[in-house]
Amino acid sequence: MIYDFLVIGGGIAGASAAYELAADASVLLLEAEDTTGYHATGRSAALFTRNYGCPIVMQINATSAHFFQSPPLGFCETPLVTTRGxxxxxxxxxxxxxxxxxxxxxxxxxxxxxxxxxxxxxxxxxxxxxxxxxxxxxGVSDIDVAALHLGFINGAKARGAIIATKHRVLSVLREDRVWRVNTASESFSTACIVNAAGAWADKVGAMVGARSIGLxxxxxxxxxxxxxxxxxxxxxxxxxxxxxxxxxxxxxxxxxxxxxxxxxxxxxxxxxxxxxxxxxxxxxxxxxxxxxxxxxxxxxxxxxxVADEAPVVGFDPDVPDFFWLAGQGGYGIMMAPVLAKLTAELCTATVGAHSKAFAQSLAPERTTQLYGGDQ
Structure with a gap:
């Protein structure tokens, strides 16, 4: 089978992206560890505040607020946020x-x-x-990170996505416009890779020959x-x-x-x-x-x-069908709803007018100027 999208990384970035992409496409999520959300997602301070991060991060946080306050029907059984101050x-x-x-x-x-x-x-x-x-x-609130992450994972599965743990990506090859993603036990084919590998995102980028984003x-x-x-x-x-x-x-x-x-x-x-x-x-x-x-x-x-402390979201400028969803700093939990939706819009060429400003500010191309990364 050739999946429409293969997401690498089962933290909050990968889980939320799989959730949004699976609404209209076939999706496989590969997670290296025994469980999803093992690294940064499971170790978050779990706070929501609009007044944190650089200006573009604060804009994304503010836009995410509605999702946290009114999640989709059936997404979770308990409130995602509780007022803390x-x-x-x-x-x-x-x-x-x-x-x-x-x-x-x-x-x-x-x-x-x-x-x-x-x-x-x-x-x-x-x-x-x-x-x-x-x-x-x-307005600062506690976030129930476990419920948020589980909502994305279960929601992605309900939409038909496959979530596969214990699959560390070892190599990636591209032939005839199809990516072959190899783990220790299996190989998977996809039309498009979404790189949501967290701290390992630059390592994954190197596997496909992409320039470093300076992560x-x-x-x-x-x-x-x-x-x-x-x-x-x-x-x-x-x-x-x-x-x-x-x-x-x-x-x-x-x-x-x-x-x-x-x-x-x-x-x-x-x-x-x-x-x-x-x-x-x-x-x-x-x-x-x-x-x-x-x-x-x-x-x-x-x-x-990355150098400007804003996330990197978008298709690689040099490597076809390779999408970056990385560099989320300490803000990934708060930004997840907006960045996941933006990822789906960019991957399916349905970017709305409201999202275009975010997309331009977060595009991977900017990291070349920031970092001057080499191949």
Missing amino acids: CLTVASGGLEGELDALLARSEPSDSVCRIAPQNALEMAPFLRSERVADAVFEA VPKRRTAIIVKAPAGLDCAALPSIDFAGTAAYLKPDAGRIMASPGDATPSEPYDAWPDDMDIAVLVDWIERETKIKVARIEHSWAGLRSF
């Missing part, structure tokens, strides 16, 4: 760091300055001497610690710290913490570095009143970026 605090001398966040406020997505005392009431474990100013963004996987570390006694985690907002990439977030009655690190890495099954964890624990105890007696869980994930 995000508190950003600034220590003395860093108050100006909040101005850019305040400037992004819109009537439909209010961001407002609040008194330090109000911030301390929201998060009583913060140190009062470290909170000189604060901003609260009410850089970056490791991010997270830990779970016990919440202070008596703290109502259900009412706690996510907390960002101005001047740093660090953040705290409630997680099932505990506290998740990340330094927001972005350490360049080769693609691999990421694990946390002991020194990164030690530095994070020290930071927590200096910036808050939380005493870390024990780390209940730790992990790391890879977030992959």
Whole structure:
């Protein structure tokens, strides 16, 4: 059989693309691991906010909001998002760091300055001497990533897509306008490849002779610690710290913490570095009143970026019938509904007027100027 589309990668990008493509085409999704969503998707901070990322990412996030609030009928059994709110605090001398966040406020997505005392009431474990100013963004929500990913996987299957795990792509050949994609146990034929391989996307591109898009996987570390006694985690907002990439977030009655690190890495099954964890624990105890007696869980994930930190979505300019869906950074969960629909529109030449602006901004051609990638 020659599939219309073969999607490489079963994370949120590949799963959502398979879901949209399968509405009108035959689709095969190949995942290298035992389960889909094993890498970056399964290790996400799981927050939705319009005010995150570069301008084009924020536009995509805003457009995705409707899907999260009103998913297709039968897509999931429970809500995909739950209101959380995000508190950003600034220590003395860093108050100006909040101005850019305040400037992004819109009537439909209010961001407002609040008194330090109000911030301390929201998060009583913060140190009062470290909170000189604060901003609260009410529209930030928790995303049920597992439900979102499963909705795309099950929806793709219901539309006829084949989802095949334990199929790591080893080589790719093209003959007579047909791609032959080879794994250790089988070979598959397709008219078009969709490269949604996450941190491995440039590796897949190299298999077909495409120029590198300059993709850089970056490791991010997270830990779970016990919440202070008596703290109502259900009412706690996510907390960002101005001047740093660090953040705290409630997680099932505990506290998740990340330094927001972005350490360049080769693609691999990421694990946390002991020194990164030690530095994070020290930071927590200096910036808050939380005493870390024990780390209940730790992990790391890879977030992959190109130079301008916008995703790469579109057909390769030199390799026919090879489509990039990569470089989604730490925003892939939020952008998935829009990027999947854009992928389907581009792959089937049905791009609407609203999507054209996104498509031009995300096209793979731009990475040649950004990165100057070689064959």
